[in-house]
Amino acid sequence: MEMGDSSAALMMSVPNYSYIFHFERDFEHMEIKPWFQENWSTIVSYCAGLYLLFIFCGQAYMAQRPRMEMRSILVGWNVFLALFSIMGAFRTLPEIVHVLSTQGIYHSVCIPSFIESDRVSGFWTLMFVLSKVPELGDTVFIVLRKQPLIFLHWYHHVTVMLYAWYSYSEYTAAARWFVVMNFIVHSVMYSYYAFKALKFRVPRSISMVITALQLIQMVVGCLVNFWVIQMKSNGLECHVSDPNIKFSLLMYLSYFLLFGRFFYYAYVSPSKRMMMASDSSKLLKQH
Template sequence: MNYMEVTMPNYSYVFNFEEEFVHQDTRVWMTKNWKYGFYYVGIYMIFIFGGQHYMQSRPRFQLRGVLAVWNIALAAFSLMGACRTVPEFFHVLRNYGLYHSVCIPSFIEQDKVSGFWTWMFVLSKLPELGDTVFIVLRKQPLIFLHWYHHVTVLLYSWYSYTEYTASARWFIVMNYIVHSAMYTYYAIRASGRGVSIPRWVAMAITCAQLAQMVTGCAINIWAYQLLKAGDRDCHISDFNIKLSLSMYFSYFVLFARFFRKAYLERKSGGLKKCSSADMTAAASPGLAKVKGGE
């Protein structure tokens, strides 16, 4: 296929900051500064475990208002990211098919809107580490899935951007959509306005996360088969596929295990009752940070 003949999605409006986006400059920056991701992860790990030790003998912070604002901001960002990347995703699927969506990155098509929000997605993995700050300061349970997910997603996203991994189109769109619902759920619980959210909502978000992991594994397996069949035009490396598949499979196992423990295990006479903190954790990639919606 002649990639220069590929048409662009019909965006109703393009912002100036999107129009001025230059993907080559961001790739150069990420390539030169890839070590920063490991520095941030190191600081993050020191903070969460050092912070937990520091808070052991100290009263927990409430931070109800700050937490609500934080979740509203992340929900709004995720919703905006979804609105700007979904059109390109479905445009590609509808007009060029599954192969193109997995193997041809949007940057080849010079789609600045999708390119900008791909860049924002990668950068957002750094401030999202702030979710853990609330867990530590509020002395909430910090499960392995939480910090493992944050660390691996940040490092993988930064690495993949330097390669312009084409299959990331799938991962980014799925993540934006699920995070839109997830952070909206958190914002409502954190508002403390007495709003009662049905238990099935948390379960539905968890199921969406599980579906995300299954889809991620399927896309990676298919891309791997393409490479093994000798397809040299598929813009994804063998090493990247192995990293991504390992991550998605491990997430699926951890999510499935948590879902079973939180919702399906039976105690005397009925379903196990899980705490609100557990429900929050189950609905997200390890974000066990809000107990009782606080």
């Protein structure tokens, strides 16, 4: 089925929203697509380079200086990202639920109607992709507050940003799963950190739940890629490129191993539980 000949099928995938904001109604994906395809690689390359340079230079700068508390800024940062993620989850979840209930798995992983025919989901998908650049700011707090910067933190930030922008430039159909899952997990995670920054006593079991949600997210991400591979091997048209599948599968598998290792040492293995507990809040800042 050619993308240009599938408008009827695509329109069937649009849920009946109770309310649509003006900025969602005015969203035109075709006005964004050419610019994105032309500039995405240059922008994320510069951002990734500056990000890694900041980590190296920032840690060297702070080595002989006292840590910065930045508590009020940290509170505002986490509250903003929590509210943004909650809004994103509420605006994108109806689309995937509707598609699964009316069109099935094939449509959900192979047809990019969430961008091409749904202005609400399309707008919030773009916001999700763009947000991966300012979310690098998580690391600013870690460096300036002189907290341990673990491998998973910067590795995850860089690869998620690269993959999100790359996938949007191709209108990768399976990305609807990744966007919704990430918004949901971030809603819980940043809300947790907002309460922690506000000095609320949050049970440690909540951090375990967040890590478990992140592991589930990685498992589902791998399953989505396997579904795409199966669809394509069956000869069905699927709007996901082969390089994208390889990148995505490698990314989700590596995340699963890293988060799984943390979960084991933090909550299962008694010998290293105390050591890992002190770093749990830093690791939970990964997406």
